[in-house]
Amino acid sequence: MSVPLAYVIAGSEATGGAGIQVDLKTFQQLGVYGVGTLTCIVSFDPKNGWAHRFVPVDPQVIADQIEAATSAHALRTVKIGMLGTPATIETVAAGLASQEWDNVVVDPVLICKGQEPGAALDTDNALRAQILPHATVVTPNLVESTILSGADSIGTVDELIEAAKVIGRQGPKYVVAKGGVELPGDEAIDVVWDGEDVTVLTAPKIGEHRVSGAGCTLAAAITAELAKGADVPSATRTAKDVVSAGIEARVSAATPFDTVWQGAYQG
């Protein structure tokens, strides 16, 4: 029996609500065997308002993990999550270039919830220059779309579409630009731009509060569906259903945000 495989290169988020923990849970729920490489360890600090504590993994150790994973398995589909430093980006870009991929899903984690935007311009620029050109799909949230497109702000669906088009010119074949709860209106809107046409996906917003792990779950679910042979538009539609079900059944914690329950989606 051959099981579909998906690979993720991402960071650990110690509360379980984001990062590689979410990616691997999502892969499993969608019937895909997950292989993971760790780029960094994020441990929120409960004594200090759950502020970020961030430790990058040594670049050589990242390269070693990529070597082990890609030597053990015939991996064709990969998701890139949080990278965090220019040195990590350099190492991961070299890993991506070392073999061919059918699908590279890039979740451009420029900042996490609670961090200041623009904290690390060199990291943003390295991601844009070295990772985006490899992407089959990139999945920016509203803040990331604003940064990557250079827009002053994004407050409407038309502005989100414009930003997706600008990001699409930086290399990725598909841009899935997420409106999330911050984009005004009753619907959670995602814009899919394929270089020629735009598709607007909608789902009812579930509450007005952000839920941790929604972005990681969406990109991981797209990755899993691509690994199973879906095309990008249908993978994105399924992924949106996975996120909606997971937000509906969210898990509460002492952290500032509830988190997505990946086990809720039953296909």
Ligand code: PXL
């Ligand atoms: O949600 C983005 C994200 C991704 N990956 C890691 C994170 C976060 C946000 O906290 O810590 C490791």
